[in-house]
Each structure stands twice: as structure tokens, then as C-alpha cells.
Amino acid sequence: MADATVHEAQRVFTTRDAARLFSSKRLTEVASGNFDFLLKVATHYRGELREEFTAAEVFERSYSALSKEYRTEYFFKNIVAERLLLGRHSLNTATVLPEFRVGRSKADCVILNGSSTCYEIKSDFDNLDRLPEQLASYKKLFDKVYVVVGQSHLSKVSRSCERDVGILELTPRKNLRIIREATISTEPVDISILMRSLRVNEYRDIASTLSDQKIDYPNTEIFSVCESILQKIPSSDVRRAFCATLKKSRKIEKEFILSLPRSLLMAGIWFKLSTDHRRSLAENLNKTFSKDTTCTTQYYGANSLN
Numbered sequence: 001m002a003d004a005t006v007h008e009a010q011r012v013f014t015t016r017d018a019a020r021l022f023s024s025k026r027l028t029e030v031a032s033g034n035f036d037f038l039l040k041v042a043t044h045y046r047g048e049l050r051e052e053f054t055a056a057e058v059f060e061r062s063y064s065a066l067s068k069e070y071r072t073e074y075f076f077k078n079i080v081a082e083r084l085l086l087g088r089h090s091l092n093t094a095t096v097l098p099e100f101r102v103g104r105s106k107a108d109c110v111i112l113n114g115s116s117t118c119y120e121i122k123s124d125f126d127n128l129d130r131l132p133e134q135l136a137s138y139k140k141l142f143d144k145v146y147v148v149v150g151q152s153h154l155s156k157v158s159r160s161c162e163r164d165v166g167i168l169e170l171t172p173r174k175n176l177r178i179i180r181e182a183t184i185s186t187e188p189v190d191i192s193i194l195m196r197s198l199r200v201n202e203y204r205d206i207a208s209t210l211s212d213q214k215i216d217y218p219n220t221e222i223f224s225v226c227e228s229i230l231q232k233i234p235s236s237d238v239r240r241a242f243c244a245t246l247k248k249s250r251k252i253e254k255e256f257i258l259s260l261p262r263s264l265l266m267a268g269i270w271f272k273l274s275t276d277h278r279r280s281l282a283e284n285l286n287k288t289f290s291k292d293t294t295c296t297t298q299y300y301g302a303n304s305l306n
Contacts, residue, residue, distance in 0.1 A: 013044050015069045018062045022074045024271040027264070030055060031273060031281035039293060046291060056261045056285040063263035067174055073108070076121040076148055076170060078266040080109050083176050086265070089113050091254045095247050098270040103137040103193045105130070108148075115143040116243045117182070119168070124152045128160070135165055140190035141197065143239060144182040154179065189235040194242065195227050202249050206230065206241045253278070261285065 018041045020026055026037050035055065042049060042058045049061060066075045077098060085096050089111065097110040100118075108121040118138045122128060131147070138145045146166040149157050154169055158179060161167065166182025195203050200222060207226035208215045210233045217225050230238055252269055259282045260268045273281065 013040065015062075015065045017041075018044055019066055019070055019072050019074070021059060021062050022066075022072070022078075022263075022267060024267075027267055027271055027281065028273065028277060030284050031277035033280070033284060035284075035287070035289070039289065042289065042293075049291065052288055052290050054285065055287050055289070059263045059285070060261055071123060071150060071170070073121055073123050073126070074266065076123050077109055077270070078263065079170055079174055079176065080111075080119050080121070080148060081266045081269065082262055084119075085111055091252055091257065095250055095252050096269055097246065097250060098266065101197050102134075102141055103190075103196070105134045105137050107134075107138055107142075110142065112243050112247045114243070115184075116141075116239065117144045117146065118142040119146050119148050121148045122153050122157065124150045126153075128153065128156060131157070132160070135161065137190075137193060139164070139185045139187050140193055141242075143184050143243075145185065146182050148176070187235075189238045189242075191227055191230045191238070194230065194238070195223065198246075199249070202245055203227075203230070205249075206238070206245050209241050209245070210237055256282070 021038065021041050029036070030038055038055055038058050041062055042053070045058070045061045045065070049057060063075070063078075066072060081096055085091070085094060094111060094113040097112065098108070100107045100110045102118075107118045109119040111117050111119070118141075120131070120134055120138065122131065135145055135147070144166065145164075146168050147157050147161060148168045148170060150170050154167075157167055163180075164183045164185065165180075167179040169177045169179050171177050198206075200219075203226045204215045204222060207229040211229045215222065215226060215229075256278050257265065257268045264285075268278075
């Protein structure tokens with residue numbers, strides 16, 4: 001009976017459950033020194049870990065399982081950051097904006113270098129119903145727009161997307177294969193969308209730079225003043241100033257990001273960890289556990305997965 005109970009407890013914990021390790025909640029727990037969920041994941045992969053293993057190795061093993069069995073949106077975003085931000089650009093000259101608000105949508109990943117490129121991710125678990133609306137909004141703000149898909153969505157996206165939208169396929173080998181290159185958007189920047197995507201200091205800096213004037217108005221008037229200024233500026237100038245301003249205002253903390261295992265690249269960029277938590281996370285990822293530790297976590301039920 002005891003063996004059956006253990007078997008049932010282990011059966012309900014899956015790769016899908018382990019994927020929750022790559023969430024803000026679970027990463028904050030590790031940064032705070034709470035390893036309960038991480039050790040449950042370690043128990044799930046116990047046979048594939050060394051006798052003594054680090055917290056970082058549990059993340060890496062879980063990420064490897066995601067790549068084969070459950071390619072989540074996080075997995076897609078991390079590949080985009082790894083292959084494009086690190087592989088093609090430099091953290092010294094580029095930055096990335098995860099979940100960037102654009103009108104009624106959120107752009108999954110935007111990379112700013114000399115220009116702005118939006119990557120809209122459609123994992124195998126996503127539907128494509130809102131894709132046309134999303135892409136239409138993105139082209140009114142970013143220089144280039146790509147859709148990143150797996151094999152299951154590739155044909156439909158290739159048929160339905162307009163020719164100026166690029167398509168990247170995430171292959172089984174974790175590469176991004178270019179199906180179609182994006183072309184630079186020629187649409188006018190939608191200033192209303194732009195304004196509502198930015199923080200006050202950002203649109204004030206853009207308006208000030210492009211108008212060559214100091215924006216010194218009461219808080220209740222700054223939005224309308226900046227909007228009025230930007231509506232008179234050529235779109236090409238607005239796009240350049242948008243890119244340059246956000247590269248400075250949302251710069252990545254390079255040393256922290258590079259201290260993390262590759263599986264946590266996007267997590268380090270995306271999740272809003274405090275300065276103390278960033279420091280403690282880097283330390284706690286090196287904490288060592290033994291397989292004996294995981295034995296104490298075997299007797300958990302379905303309720304403990306939340």
C-alpha cells in the first residue's frame with residue numbers, strides 16, 4: 001500500500017508541473033532560500049541528477065525536459081533571448097523588453113539594437129485567433145515584426161501572415177530557422193499606441209529630444225503636450241528616438257544576467273526581482289543538495305503542486 005501511495009504521488013508530478021519552476025513565484029522562493037518546490041522537481045528527475053547536485057542543475061535538467069516534452073511560452077522566449085539577444089547582438093549595445101504593452105496586446109519579446117524588432121510567440125499551446133490584430137498593432141510601433149512558431153503552427157502562419165511579417169521556426173534542435181525575413185515597416189507610427197506603451201519619463205524624453213525643447217508642464221498636462229509634439233514629428237524620427245530612449249531607460253543588468261544559467265536568461269530579464277533577491281539568487285543557485293535530501297520530498301500529494 002505504501003509503495004502504491006508513493007507511486008501515485010510521483011505519477012501526478014509531470015514535466016508540466018516542473019515547468020512551474022520557471023515562474024516569478026518559484027524563482028523568488030529560491031532567491032529567498034525556500035527550496036521546497038525545487039526539491040520536488042529534483043525528486044521527479046532524481047534518476048538523472050548526480051549524487052550531489054546544485055540548484056542550478058535542477059533548473060537546467062528541467063529546461064532540458066521542456067525542450068523535448070513541453071515547450072512552453074517561457075521556453076520559446078528564452079530561446080529568442082539566447083539565440084538572438086546573446087547570439088546575434090551584445091548586451092553592451094542591445095536590450096530586450098519582455099511582455100511589452102502595445103495597445104490591447106502585449107508583445108512577447110522586443111529586442112532593441114539600432115532598430116526595434118518585435119517577436120510574437122505562438123507556442124503549440126496557443127491559438128492564432130488574435131494574431132492578425134496583434135501584428136497590425138506591432139507594425140505601427142516597431143521597425144520589424146516576426147512570428148515565432150513551432151512546426152504545428154508553421155503552415156497556417158505562413159499562409160495567413162502578410163508578406164512584411166517575418167517567420168521563425170523553433171526547431172526540435174532548439175534553433176530558430178528563418179522561414180521568411182521581415183521587412184522594415186513603412187506604416188506611420190501610431191502616437192496614441194506609442195504614448196500608452198511608455199512611462200512618463202520616456203515619452204517626455206522622446207518629445208523633448210525631437211522638439212529640442214524642455215518639457216516643463218504640470219503632470220496633468222505632460223501627456224497631452226508630448227502627444228501633440230510627437231504627432232507633428234516624422235515617423236522615422238519617432239522610431240529612432242523610441243529605440244534610443246528605451247535602450248537607456250530599460251537597460252539590462254548585464255552582470256546579473258550573465259551570472260545565471262542559460263535556462264534562466266529570460267527569467268533574469270523578465271521577472272522583477274529586488275536587488276537583494278538578485279544577489280541571493282546568484283548565491284542560492286550554487287547551493288548543493290544530495291539525493292538523500294530528495295527522499296524527504298517524495299511523499300507529497302496533488303495539492304502540494306500549487
